[in-house]
Amino acid sequence: MLLSRYPRVSLAHLPTPLEYLPRLTKYLNGPNIYVKRDDCTGLGTGGNKTRKLEFLIADAIEKKADVIITQGAVQSNHARQTAAAAAKVGMKCELVFEKRVTDASAAYMESGNVFLDKLFGANIREVENGSDMNMEMDNISSDLKEKGMNPYIIPGGGSNPIGALGYVDCVLELIRQANSMDVVIDKIIHATGSAGTQAGIVVGAKALNSKIPVLGIGVNANKEKQEEKVFKLACELCDFLGMSGLVEREDVIANCDYVGDGYGVPTDEMNAAILTLARQEGLLFDPVYSGKGLAGMIDLINKGQLKKDENIVFIHTGGSAGLFAYHDLLKT
Ligand SMILES: *Cc1c(COP(=O)(O)O)cnc(C)c1O
Numbered sequence: 347m348l349l350s351r352y353p354r355v356s357l358a359h360l361p362t363p364l365e366y367l368p369r370l371t372k373y374l375n376g377p378n379i380y381v382k383r384d385d386c387t388g389l390g391t392g393g394n395k396t397r398k399l400e401f402l403i404a405d406a407i408e409k410k411a412d413v414i415i416t417q418g419a420v421q422s423n424h425a426r427q428t429a430a431a432a433a434k435v436g437m438k439c440e441l442v443f444e445k446r447v448t449d450a451s452a453a454y455m456e457s458g459n460v461f462l463d464k465l466f467g468a469n470i471r472e473v474e475n476g477s478d479m480n481m482e483m484d485n486i487s488s489d490l491k492e493k494g495m496n497p498y499i500i501p502g503g504g505s506n507p508i509g510a511l512g513y514v515d516c517v518l519e520l521i522r523q524a525n526s527m528d529v530v531i532d533k534i535i536h537a538t539g540s541a542g543t544q545a546g547i548v549v550g551a552k553a554l555n556s557k558i559p560v561l562g563i564g565v566n567a568n569k570e571k572q573e574e575k576v577f578k579l580a581c582e583l584c585d586f587l588g589m590s591g592l593v594e595r596e597d598v599i600a601n602c603d604y605v606g607d608g609y610g611v612p613t614d615e616m617n618a619a620i621l622t623l624a625r626q627e628g629l630l631f632d633p634v635y636s637g638k639g640l641a642g643m644i645d646l647i648n649k650g651q652l653k654k655d656e657n658i659v660f661i662h663t664g665g666s667a668g669l670f671a672y673h674d675l676l677k678t
Contacts, residue, residue: 347553347587349515352508353404357431358396359388364523364659369626376647377656380529381629382520385636385664390430390462393423393664394543397512398504399431405508406437411498413438415486417479419446419610420472421634423665424503424540426459429468439468440490440497442482445475447610451671458671503540505579507586513546514553514583520659521556529657531558536661537639538562538572538600543663545579548597553589563642564602565635566609572600604642610634612672615641620669632665633672639663 362383371379387396406414414432418425420443432439441463447454463470473482479502487497500509524531534551538544544562551558564572577598584592606613612633619640623629631637643660646652 347514347589349511349518352401352511353408354400355404355407355435357387357389357400357403357434359386359392361519361523362386364520364527367627370623373622373626374644374647376654377532377652377658380531380657380659382516382659382661384516385630385662385666387664389434390427390466391664391667393427394513394661395424395427395504396431397516398509398542399427399500399512401508401511402500402504403431403435406498406500407435409496409498411437411496413440413490413495413497414500415440415442415483415490415497416500416504417442417444417483417502419444419634420450420455421447421459421610421668421671423459423632423635423668425468426462426466426667428500428504429463429466432468433466438495439466440486441468441470442479442486443470443472444477444479445472448475453673454671458668460671462667501540503542505540505542505545507579507583510542510546510549510579510583513543514550514587515546516661517547517550517554517556521554524659531556531659532656533652534558534560534659534661535639535643536562537565537635537663538576539565539635541572541576541579543661544576544598544600545583547661548576548580549583549587549589549593552593552597553587559599560597562600563604563639564600565605565638567602569600569602572602573598576600601642601646604638604645606638613638613641615645619644629662630666630669631662632668634668635665636663
C-alpha cells in the first residue's frame with residue numbers, strides 16, 4: 347500500500363499530534379485517553395475533511411476542473427473545508443445545503459461554518475430537507491458546463507474511495523506515533539457520519555494487521571444502516587487499492603445510541619461532554635459530530651465497557667467552527 351501512487355496536494359498540517367489527556371483520564375477514572383488532533387489539520391480552522399480533500403482536490407486538478415461542487419447540511423464542516431481548499435488552489439466553489447435542521451436559529455443559518463464559507467468566497471444554495479442532493483449537484487454541474495466551465499463533484503463528506511485514502515494515511519501516521527510513544531492502542535473511537543473516515547481507518551488498520559478495533563459513534567443513521575454504509579465504502583476502497591476481500595463485515599462496528607432526536611439536534615450528553623472537555627483539557631469539540639462521539643465514549647466508560655488498563659485513542663475530527671452556530675445551546 348503505497349499512497350504516493352495517488353495524486354495528492356498538500357493542504358493539511360501533518361502529522362497531527364497524538365496527545366495524552368491526563369486530566370480527563372483522571373476525571374473519568376477509566377482507561378487512558380489519547381486524542382488524535384485531526385481538529386488541527388490547519389485548513390480554514392481544520393477538521394477531518396482536509397485529509398480527504400488532499401486526494402480529492404488533486405484528482406480535480408488532474409481532471410482540469412475549475413469549479414468544485416459539493417453538498418452537506420447548512421453547518422457542514424466538510425463544505426467549509428472544501429470552500430477553503432478550492433480557494434487555496436484557485437478554483438470556484440459551489441455548495442448545496444440541505445436544510446436538515448428544522449426551526450434553526452439565525453445563528454445556525456448564518457454563523458459558524460456558513461460565515462466562513464462566505465469568507466472563502468463559496469456560492470451557497472439551500473434546498474429543502476429530503477431533497478435528492480446528488481441530483482441537485484448534477485443540475486448545477488450541467489448549468490456550469492453550459493457556461494463553459496469544468497466542474498468536479500465531491501460527494502457529501504468527501505466520502506468515496508479517493509477521499510477515504512486520507513484516513514488510510516491517518517492510520518499509518520497514528521501507528522507510527524503509537525510505536526514511537528510505546529503506546530499499545532486498544533481501541534480507536536471517533537464520530538462517524540458519511541462513512542469515509544471510518545472506512546479509511548478500518549481498511550488501514552486491517553492492512554497493517556494492527557488488530558486495533560475501531561468504533562464509530564453514529565450521528566444520524568441507525569446502527570445497521572451506518573455499518574452497512576461504512577462496510578460498502580470500505581469494500582470499494584479495498585477494491586480501489588487492489589486488496590479486495592480484506593475487510594470483513596464484522597470489522598465494521600458502529601454504535602448509534604447517542605444520536606438523540608436526529609442529525610444536528612443537540613443532546614444533554616453532548617452538551618455535558620463538550621463542557622467537560624473544555625473545562626478539563628481546554629479542548630473544543632463540536633455539537634454535531636465530535637461532541638456526540640465523545641458523549642458515547644464517556645458513557646461507555648461510565649458503564650465499564652472500556653477498562654481502566656486500556657489505551658483509547660479518540661480521533662478528534664474537528665468541527666469547532668460549528669460551536670458558534672450553537673452558542674445558545676451550551677448554556678449551563
Ligand atoms: C464529517 C465529520 C465527521 C464524520 O466523518 P465522516 O467521514 O463523514 O464519517 C466527524 N466529525 C466532524 C467534525 C465532521 O465534520
